[in-house]
Amino acid sequence: MIQYIEEILPALLSGTKMTLSIFFWTLICSIPLGALVGLGLIQKFKPLTWLLNFYVWIMRGTPLLLQLIFVFYGLPIIHIVFQRYDAAMFAFILNYTAYFGEIFRGGFQSVPKGQFESAKVLRLSYGQTIRKIVIPQVFKIVLPSIGNEVINLVKDSSLVYVIGLGDLLRAGNVATARDVTLLPLILVGIIYLALTAVCTIVLKLIEKRESVWR
Amino acid sequence: MLAIKNLTKRFGSRTIIDDLSMTVKDNEIMAIVGPSGAGKTTLLRCITGLEPVDKGEFFWNGTQFDPTNTTQKDTIIGVVFQDYQLFPNLTVLGNITLAPTMVKKESMDDVKKYARELLSRLGLEGKEDLYPFQLSGGQKQRVAIVRALAMRPKILCYDEPTSALDPALRDEVAQIILDLKKQEMTQIVVTHDMDFAKNVADEIQQVEQIQ
Ligand SMILES: Nc1ncnc2c1ncn2[C@@H]1O[C@H](COP(=O)(O)OP(=O)(O)OP(=O)(O)O)[C@@H](O)[C@H]1O
Ligand SMILES: [Mg+2]
Numbered sequence: 001m002i003q004y005i006e007e008i009l010p011a012l013l014s015g016t017k018m019t020l021s022i023f024f025w026t027l028i029c030s031i032p033l034g035a036l037v038g039l040g041l042i043q044k045f046k047p048l049t050w051l052l053n054f055y056v057w058i059m060r061g062t063p064l065l066l067q068l069i070f071v072f073y074g075l076p077i078i079h080i081v082f083q084r085y086d087a088a089m090f091a092f093i094l095n096y097t098a099y100f101g102e103i104f105r106g107g108f109q110s111v112p113k114g115q116f117e118s119a120k121v122l123r124l125s126y127g128q129t130i131r132k133i134v135i136p137q138v139f140k141i142v143l144p145s146i147g148n149e150v151i152n153l154v155k156d157s158s159l160v161y162v163i164g165l166g167d168l169l170r171a172g173n174v175a176t177a178r179d180v181t182l183l184p185l186i187l188v189g190i191i192y193l194a195l196t197a198v199c200t201i202v203l204k205l206i207e208k209r210e211s212v213w214r
Numbered sequence: 215m216l217a218i219k220n221l222t223k224r225f226g227s228r229t230i231i232d233d234l235s236m237t238v239k240d241n242e243i244m245a246i247v248g249p250s251g252a253g254k255t256t257l258l259r260c261i262t263g264l265e266p267v268d269k270g271e272f273f274w275n276g277t278q279f280d281p282t283n284t285t286q287k288d289t290i291i292g293v294v295f296q297d298y299q300l301f302p303n304l305t306v307l308g309n310i311t312l313a314p315t316m317v318k319k320e321s322m323d324d325v326k327k328y329a330r331e332l333l334s335r336l337g338l339e340g341k342e343d344l345y346p347f348q349l350s351g352g353q354k355q356r357v358a359i360v361r362a363l364a365m366r367p368k369i370l371c372y373d374e375p376t377s378a379l380d381p382a383l384r385d386e387v388a389q390i391i392l393d394l395k396k397q398e399m400t401q402i403v404v405t406h407d408m409d410f411a412k413n414v415a416d417e418i419q420q421v422e423q424i425q
Contacts, residue, residue, distance in 0.1 A: 117264050118299035121291070122313035122365060123284055132312060136303040213303050214347040 001183070008175045008184055015171030016191055022157045022167070023195075026092040027150065033093070034100020035138075039130070041105040052101065059098030065159050067091045072163040088160045096153060103145045107138035140210045147203040154195050168192070215239055216261075216290075216369055216400070221270030223253070223260055229424055230256045234270075236419050238369065238402060243395055245415035246404045252421045254404045255296075258373050261402065262293045274368065292367030296374045298358040300346040306333070307342040310361045318365070325364065332360040336390060352383045359390065363399075370394065371402045376410050388414050 040052045059067070072087040082090060111134050119129040158169040172188030175181075216238040223231040230253040238244045246254050259265040261272070263281030272279055274290050281291060300309050310329040314320045333339055336356040346354055355375065362370055375391070376384045384407075391401060391414050405411050411418055 112299075114295060114297060114299040115301065118293075118295060118301070120264065120284060121262050121293045122361070123286075123289055123317045124313055125284075125317075128316050132316070133301050133303065140303070213345040 004179075004181075004183065005187065008171075008179075008187070011171045011175060012168065012184070012187055012191065015166055015168035016195075018160075018166055019154075019157045019168040019195075022088055022092060022160060022165075023153055025089055026096050026153060026157075029089075029093045030096035030100050031146070033097040035104050035135070037097055037101030038104025038106075038108055038138075041101060042108045056098045056102055059095050060102065064091065064095050064156060065162060067095055068159055068163055084160075084163050084165050087163060088165055092153075092157075096149065099149055100146065103142050103149070104138060106145075107142040108134065110141055111137050140213075143203070143207055143210060147199075147207075150199050150203065151196050154192065154199060158192075215275055217273040217276075218261070219271045219273070221257075221260060222268045223256055223265065223270075224268050225256075231260070231421075232424055234421075238400060239417075240400055241395060241398045242416040243391060243401045243403060243414050245411035245418045246402065246421055247406065247408060247411050247418055248421035249423055250406060252423045254406070254421050255373055257421060258293075258371055258402070258404050262291050262371055289365045290368045292362030292365055292370045294355065294358045294362055294370065294372045294375065296377060298346075298354045300354055300357055300361070302346050305343050305345055306338070306349070306357050309346070309357060310364045313361070314364050329360065329364055332363055333357075335393075336360060351378055352386065355379070355387065356390065359394075363394075369400045369402060371404070373404045374406070375403060376405060376407055384410065 037052055037056070040048055041056075043049060068088065068091045071082060071091045072084065075082065115133055115137070116129060119133055124132070158167060160167050161169050161173075164170075168188055168191060172184040175184035217235075218237070219235050221231055221234045222229065234257070236244075246257060248254050256265060260267050260270075261281060263284070266282055272281055279286070279290060301312070304312060307326065307329060310332075311322060311325045314325040314328075315322055330339075330342070333342065336359065338353065338356055338360065341349065341353065341357070346357070349357065355378075359370070372391075375387050379387065388410065391403065394401060403411070403414060
């Protein structure tokens with residue numbers, strides 16, 4: 001059995017690499033973009049908030065799986081063609097930015113108005129206020145919700161299966177179908193568990209660092 | 215000297231302040247008193263630029279200025295809010311040094327030196343690295359005072375400085391305000407506490423409810 005595991009491990013690890021690449025790039029792009037969307041959602045300029053609310057509504061109201069299929073199999077019909085990987089990135093970033101945007105909107109709204117006024121009478125600019133006072137407070141508020149989405153993202157990344165990307169789940173499924181054994185799928189499960197465990201630990205560490213102030 | 219001329223402030227169709235004129239002389243303490251809902255806080259918010267006015271002019275030593283103009287880096291007005299509004303994510307020193315370094319581009323060393331001097335003057339030495347949640351109400355208020363002073367304002371304004379404090383601390387604030395006066399700080403104190411006003415103020419401005 002050990003020998004068999006050694007045999008299929010390289011394929012699983014290369015699948016893991018794809019899974020992690022989707023995971024990291026989605027986070028790196030979606031968190032800052034989500035913060036911007038959240039900031040946009042609290043502005044007084046109505047057309048902007050309507051537009052952003054519409055975008056968030058679409059992204060959260062339809063399945064990510066549909067969005068993936070739409071981008072990769074649907075858009076080519078109107079001559080917008082993405083490579084598999086680009087299609088996955090596009091759909092994931094768009095989808096997760098909406099979720100993060102909604103989370104950040106709540107975060108921005110929970111910073112008391114007095115904090116903005118306090119910054120204003122000290123003559124801090126809006127940008128300085130956002131950077132030095134609002135974002136740190138928002139970050140702390142949204143951290144638990146962001147954490148949930150991060151864990152979800154690890155698992156959601158397996159949806160790229162449907163557009164034929166060679167991620168961890170596909171690697172396991174291919175091996176199982178070929179060798180008629182459950183072992184690859186069990187290994188896949190263990191790797192996902194390890195990934196979510198690492199995320200949980202990292203999130204706990206960040207939360208601990210943030211707990212020096214209240 | 216701060217002069218306010220013909221200030222009118224409305225919320226919708228309700229007039230809160232009607233054609234008010236007043237002057238605050240240098241190194242004096244002006245108390246603004248009046249019943250609840252009369253518009254004391256509103257008046258202070260107009261002076262500090264947090265509310266736009268419907269009519270009226272502000273003069274500092276004869277030169278007109280616009281309190282809502284936040285691009286002017288030379289602060290004329292400093293504010294200590296009723297609930298202090300310290301920044302919870304920054305330490306005491308961080309709260310104090312943020313604006314002078316970022317807005318006035320003063321060097322961190324200079325600002326820190328001045329901050330330490332002000333902190334010890336208000337009995338806060340050793341608190342530099344604490345976060346606001348680790349301070350008592352009275353200490354928070356004093357940090358808020360230091361934070362405002364660090365911008366070297368010409369006038370320091372307080373909204374209800376005694377409302378959140380127990381009686382013993384009330385006298386302490388009065389003492390701080392009087393001490394600052396000795397350092398030639400002009401101050402405006404909004405309060406509904408007539409005794410307190412009489413204790414500290416050189417001049418009392420009554421704000422009446424408009425029917
Ligand atoms: N943003 C606002 N919009 C509409 N009305 C307001 C607003 N702020 C204050 N008011 C009204 O203006 C009036 C004066 O309020 P203000 O807070 O200035 O009173 P105050 O004299 O400070 O009272 P208190 O002693 O209770 O603090 C009140 O009737 C209040 O309802
Ligand atoms: Mg008031």
